[in-house]
C-alpha cells in the first residue's frame with residue numbers, strides 16, 4: 001500500500017473512532033483538502049466549528065483559525081497538526097500597539113479581521129472575515145469612527161465600498177502583498193479573455209477598486225474571499241480566470257468547475273504556513289490528540305463577543 005493511502009485510511013478510521021471532524025482551509029495541500037470533512041474560507045470554517053457535534057475538531061489551517069474555533073466551541077478539543085502554522089498578517093499588530101491605538105482614539109469602534117490573535121480579538125468590538133468585512137462596517141453607525149486592523153488592503157477595500165473614512169492599520173500578508181499591479185497587468189496581457197478574481201488582501205486590490213470607480217476599467221474584475229471565488233466560478237459564463245490569491249485555492253476551483261482554466265497571477269503565491277500540514281502530521285495529530293489549542297478563559301470570554309457579531313453578520 002502507498003504511504004499516502006495508508007495515512008488516508010488511518011485518518012478516516014481514527015476520525016470515526018474519536019468522533020472527530022476535520023476542517024481544512026482552501027489553501028491547504030490538495031491531499032489535506034481531499035481528506036477533510038469541510039473545506040472553506042475563514043467564515044465558513046468558523047460557522048462549521050459553531051455547529052458541529054463532533055468531540056474533536058482537527059483544524060487544518062493556521063493558528064488563529066484553530067484559536068477561533070476553540071473560542072466558539074470551548075467544550076470541544078481543538079487540535080492543530082503543526083504548532084508552527086502561524087500567519088504573518090496576524091503577527092502584524094501586537095496587543096501593546098492596539099492598546100496605544102485605542103487610547104489615541106477612545107471613542108472609535110475596533111473592527112479586527114479574523115486573522116488576529118485571540119488577545120487582539122478580546123480587545124475588539126467586531127471581528128470580520130474577507131467575505132463579510134463590508135457588511136460588518138455597514139453595521140456600525142455612520143457617526144462612529146472605525147479602527148480597522150490589521151490588513152490595510154482589506155480595510156481600504158471596505159472603506160471604498162462603504163464610502164466611509166476608516167482608520168486602517170498598516171499591516172499586510174507577506175503572500176498577498178507580493179500580488180501587485182505589475183504581476184496582475186502581466187497576467188492580463190497574457191490572458192486577455194480571462195475574468196479576474198482578486199482576494200481583497202492582495203496589494204493589487206487597491207488599484208482595482210480605484211480603476212473600477214474612476215475609469216470603469218475593471219468590469220472584468222471581481223473581489224472575493226476564497227470561498228467567494230469557488231462559488232463564483234461555478235456560475236460564471238467565463239471559461240478562463242486569472243486568480244489573484246494563494247495557489248492552494250486552485251484545487252477547489254478545479255473540483256467545482258474542472259472544465260475551466262485557472263491562471264494564477266504568480267505560481268509563487270504560496271503560504272508556507274498553510275503547507276505545513278501534511279497527511280503524516282494530520283494522522284499524528286488525530287492519533288496522539290496533539291497539538292491542543294488552549295485559550296485562557298479571561299481572553300476567550302471577551303473574544304467571543306466580537307466573534308459572535310461576525311457570525312451574525314453574513
Ligand code: 13P
Pocket residue numbers: 026040041042043115129130131173201224225226227
Ligand atoms: P479567506 O477567509 O478568504 O479564506 O482568507 C483567509 C486568509 O488567510 C487569506 O489569506
Ligand code: SF4
Pocket residue numbers: 062086087088089090115173174175176246271272273274
Ligand atoms: Fe496568513 Fe497570508 Fe497565510 Fe493567509 S496567506 S494564512 S493571511 S500568511
